[in-house]
């Protein structure tokens with residue numbers, strides 16, 4: 270084919286793809302426009318997960334009637350004049366791309382009135398085609414209605430997730446903005462139901478409750494006021510007892526802009542180092558402020574990536590502030606290490622002694638309004654010798670120890686046993702893998718392929734000999750012996766299934782994460798009946814673990830009913 274300049278409709282649809290990936294990206298751009306317009310009330314209405322309708326209404330400045338057609342033109346913005354302005358940009362938008370991009374892939378209706386105009390203006394356009402404009406009565410402010418998103422881009426439409434998933438993304442997004450802008454009243458109505466409301470009182474704690482729920486808000490701790498540093502950090506972090514399965518709950522705003530930034534995540538995770546289980550992530554909402562010339566915001570069309578001029582400084586300030594709060598809240602981990610019994614943990618394994626977790630739980634119970642009470646005595650980390658009594662519901666083992674009854678979750682316990690076995694085998698380079706008779710070609714979706722690419726190294730270390738074959742296809746030669754009862758296909762699915770989207774573990778964790786997944790897949794399931802000797806073996810193996818009380822994902826493997834508590838329950842003791 271000869272080289273040609275693409276027709277405008279094609280090039281704008283391509284460009285639109287970068288800005289508008291899914292309904293939540295539309296919501297993001299529209300909210301940012303409302304904020305830039307100085308709105309104090311923003312109401313978002315969503316139907317069919319945003320596929321049928323996204324409406325964002327604000328009481329901001331509105332658009333002067335004569336400028337309305339320009340608003341949906343490409344590279345048209347009122348926020349930037351010259352390249353120099355970009356250095357000192359105070360608004361969230363500046364690229365002049367959002368409305369034109371949204372318009373190109375939907376049926377758009379915009380109603381707006383600027384205080385200098387007597388009447389409002391309505392503008393409608395479908396798929397970026399000819400815009401129709403007419404005067405209309407309207408209150409001050411702007412309403413943008415986006416109908417039938419991607420109606421003219423079937424490839425994108427098919428790529429969308431279920432309504433429920435898209436709805437969740439939208440409410441996550443609106444929550445974040447409600448949190449970052451406590452002075453603005455946000456109301457989100459999804460499928461006719463109010464799913465979020467923030468009062469706009471300006472109180473961050475209150476916004477936190479609106480965004481993350483009362484209970485979570487109550488458990489989170491505010492970062493103290495900062496000193497002189499050019500980098501200011503405020504916000505909230507959760508205690509180490511509150512943890513999640515993905516990094517999604519680390520929320521960062523830089524100069525009022527929501528960003529995703531690996532170095533910021535790493536700074537926070539580093540602050541929690543030693544306080545959390547493998548593969549578990551803390552919850553945090555941090556608002557970072559620094560002079561605008563210190564950040565480059567023009568990295569990506571969605572503006573959610575940034576570059577810091579002095580990344581180390583930001584990293585250090587964030588990590589220090591978070592760490593200080595955590596240590597002020599909880600006993601320092603050094604003390605815990607003296608409690609550690611048994612063999613030393615495998616290098617790189619960030620497991621922590623589970624008694625740490627228990628100590629935390631106890632502290633939580635003793636928490637007062639003002640903070641933590643002194644630290645209670647710590648229970649033992651390891652488990653005593655256990656005598657199997659039997660199995661309940663084909664899921665739990667009942668065992669007797671010198672100090673009471675233990676109820677053991679057979680699946681979680683076996684996961685822990687396999688995980689420690691796998692990690693020490695890897696340590697001692699005696700990890701077994703099984704060669705396939707024929708190398709197997711396996712094709713993945715693009716997003717799955719992205720996960721695999723990211724983890725190739727860690728996968729090889731654990732016995733998956735995988736290499737990229739072409740496109741999204743991979744060639745598999747060996748499998749970890751633990752998964753040898755699975756088909757190559759099923760074994761590879763273990764790696765990619767239910768990875769939370771946007772979940773991108775840091776290098777060091779990736780391998781532990783994969784190991785934990787492999788173990789989860791090959792562990793005994795609930796529903797499996799165990800013979801007496803199998804029960805005995807499971808208990809013996811668990812006793813030998815370094816951290817027998819939790820599974821690699823941080824859930825408890827056992828519940829202990831002490832003799833004392835039994836006596837109390839039966840009224841034998843006061």
Ligand code: ADP
Nearest residue numbers: 302306340346347362363364365366367368411
């Ligand atoms: P950008 O935000 O980067 O300027 P957009 O395409 O999002 O680009 O918006 C184009 C222009 O339309 C903005 O610069 C602004 O002048 C105007 N505009 C868009 N949304 C609103 C709104 N809700 N209230 C007032 N003006 C708006």
Ligand code: MG
Nearest residue numbers: 298302362367
């Ligand atoms: Mg904008």
